[in-house]
Amino acid sequence: MARYSPSVQNLISKLAGLPGIGGKSAQRLAFHILSMSDKEVEELANSITEAHKLTVRCSKCQNFTDSDPCPICSDTKRDNSTVCVVESPRDVSTFERMHEYNGLYHVLHGVFSPVSGKGMEDITLPQLISRLQTSPEIKEVIVATNQSAEGNATALYISRLLTPSGIKVTRLASGLPMGSDIEYADDLTLANALKGRIQI
């Protein structure tokens, strides 16, 4: 005997396919959805299809937006000589939350990853190259990919690619996070902090 009816089983497997949701959570969510009112369920399903339908990628920075170009790219008060290259749209909102960066962004939507077969064409690197070619005002590209093997490889690749253009390519500093104890730092972080030491 099947443990659940086909429609419930289908809902559970669809939910379990989302990132960070395992089998148990998917069951829990499914039963929560079953106990919601008709109106709530309709609103949930609509919010999914609506957001997906209304959202496009900004033709300049490739971030998700409902207006093209996006609010950041069309904001004339921002410094258009600097472009911060990030892996995901969530990274843009992390930078914006900080209120310390006033330049523009470029969202890669991923990184090179030989393991998962992601090459240059699978991320928005071609769009970055053509954007830089048509935007002579851009003087610096800050590569803010994650401090992972793939993030570092992607950063190195971008830097090599842009060397002939004369555009300055920088990378976020790697070192000890604020409030951390040296005693508990891992070797790689400590080595990076040492390598990147600055004069005070």
Place this chain on the structure above:
Amino acid sequence: MARYSPSVQNLISKLAGLPGIGGKSAQRLAFHILSMSDKEVEELANSITEAHKLTVRCSKCQNFTDSDPCPICSDTKRDNSTVCVVESPRDVSTFERMHEYNGLYHVLHGVFSPVSGKGMEDITLPQLISRLQTSPEIKEVIVATNQSAEGNATALYISRLLTPSGIKVTRLASGLPMGSDIEYADDLTLANALKGRIQI
């Protein structure tokens, strides 16, 4: 400036309203949904509305089902003299997974909870009472609510309610879980294990 477009913001808040999904996970899920294909998004939204539309409560045991009465209640090979009362549909599948119980179920869809204002009418206790009145074949009610304050209070209430009817009311044993060390048992569990000790 709003951090996300209205439709994305709406999607995030709808997802964050689901149990066990915090703000960060909701953002992560939302961006995953935005990067899905049109077809995948449609399938996800449909699985939600379809499961909700096709699922009803079984008129006998109140479990979620797509056919009324549910497969368990309509299975003539099951022992219809015993009803196991559980809090949620997930508990039914936990019992079924065990393959040791062959009776029927009654799903309360909650427990008494003065804190969250859940009284007798908010759970399917009236349905249980009327089911017992019209089903003289039921000889035993096993109360398998959780071992929580609310679960115990609900069990006690059901037992008091059924005393006049002469139906035997039992409760799952509370004690040390298999494989556990007495050293690490909490006081309440150990006290319950002592109180419920059986002759060997």
